[in-house]
Amino acid sequence: MDIEDLPGVGPAIAEKLREAGLNSLETIAVSSPAELVATAEIGEATAAKIINSAREAADIGGFETGDKILERRLGVGKLTTGSKSFDDLFGGGLETQAMTEFYGEFGSGKTQIAHQLAVNVQLPSEKGGLNGSAVMVDTENTFRPERIKDMAEGAELDYEDVLKNIHVARAYNSNHQILLVEKAKEMAEDLKGTEKPVRLMIIDSATAHFRSEYVGRGTLSDRQQKINRHLHDALRFSDLNNAVVMITNQVMVRPDAFFGDPTRPIGGHIVGHTATFRIYLRKSKGEKRIARLVDSPNLPEAEAVFSVSKIGIRD
Numbered sequence: 001m002d003i004e005d006l007p008g009v010g011p012a013i014a015e016k017l018r019e020a021g022l023n024s025l026e027t028i029a030v031s032s033p034a035e036l037v038a039t040a041e042i043g044e045a046t047a048a049k050i051i052n053s054a055r056e057a058a059d060i061g062g063f064e065t066g067d068k069i070l071e072r073r074l075g076v077g078k079l080t081t082g083s084k085s086f087d088d089l090f091g092g093g094l095e096t097q098a099m100t101e102f103y104g105e106f107g108s109g110k111t112q113i114a115h116q117l118a119v120n121v122q123l124p125s126e127k128g129g130l131n132g133s134a135v136m137v138d139t140e141n142t143f144r145p146e147r148i149k150d151m152a153e154g155a156e157l158d159y160e161d162v163l164k165n166i167h168v169a170r171a172y173n174s175n176h177q178i179l180l181v182e183k184a185k186e187m188a189e190d191l192k193g194t195e196k197p198v199r200l201m202i203i204d205s206a207t208a209h210f211r212s213e214y215v216g217r218g219t220l221s222d223r224q225q226k227i228n229r230h231l232h233d234a235l236r237f238s239d240l241n242n243a244v245v246m247i248t249n250q251v252m253v254r255p256d257a258f259f260g261d262p263t264r265p266i267g268g269h270i271v272g273h274t275a276t277f278r279i280y281l282r283k284s285k286g287e288k289r290i291a292r293l294v295d296s297p298n299l300p301e302a303e304a305v306f307s308v309s310k311i312g313i314r315d
């Protein structure tokens with residue numbers, strides 16, 4: 001069922017809803033009548049009717065018993081970064097069924113890590129991989145097949161095979177980015193049961209388009225709402241596919257900070273609360289980088305040093 005199939009939603013209203021990120025039955029089901037009134041320019045009664053029908057049709061999920069959750073948790077996989085000390089921060093690698101955010105200034109290594117994970121996910125589990133393929137939403141046009149080649153060779157893999165299992169889409173704006181996550185879900189569905197199911201989704205950068213499109217304070221809460229919805233979509237992807245979701249986020253300098261680190265991640269709390277793990281990256285001497293685990297449900301705050309070398313991420 002599509003959102004057009006909801007009573008009261010014609011093509012024009014559907015387009016307005018999609019533009020505002022209300023692109024599925026689930027997102028409409030959990031929206032408020034006031035939100036719908038404002039985005040689709042409809043009356044409150046119609047809005048209420050649309051939301052009620054969406055609630056009936058949507059897959060809202062439900063309660064699960066603890067033993068079922070434990071069973072699912074036992075299926076959690078770990079994906080290596082290529083560096084032992086970096087992996088140790090996560091207790092052995094990035095977890096599936098979770099979203100990990102990497103934030104840091106330019107050149108801190110976010111995109112290099114994304115490339116490395118897209119290679120490593122293809123490794124067998126004995127080597128720290130998930131024996132799967134990767135989808136990458138590239139919002140800054142920084143995907144470089146040449147870097148994949150370097151890293152594949154570093155991992156003793158055939159680079160041509162490796163490139164075939166990395167599905168890259170360039171996102172031109174935030175709405176496009178949101179739709180590409182939907183597309184990624186379809187692709188993952190198609191690749192389920194094949195030799196290389198999708199076990200990694202990368203959004204690099206998750207926040208850049210939102211940041212440049214929503215300028216000025218008036219639109220800030222709009223922006224946060226949209227990012228929030230987008231990230232929950234991404235998080236859902238990790239559950240549906242037992243996949244690692246890796247997102248990147250730039251930091252911006254806070255001019256009003258007199259003490260401590262004057263940077264803070266864009267998207268602020270919304271991103272922070274949705275990501276399961278948060279890693280703050282800083283540059284150090286030469287190829288060295290410092291990663292700090294900032295937020296995790298079950299691991300202590302800690303730091304690790306790794307390096308970005310020609311053949312990829314290493315100790």
Ligand code: GTP
Nearest residue numbers: 105106107108109110111112113250287308309310
């Ligand atoms: P922004 O997207 O601009 O916010 O930065 P980022 O955090 O994504 O940085 P990125 O991962 O692109 O890091 C770029 C850095 O990686 C460069 O400054 C180099 O230090 C390093 N790097 C990139 N390519 C190579 C390479 O081929 N060899 C080596 N040794 N280092 C590389």
Ligand code: MG
Nearest residue numbers: 110111142204
């Ligand atoms: Mg980058």
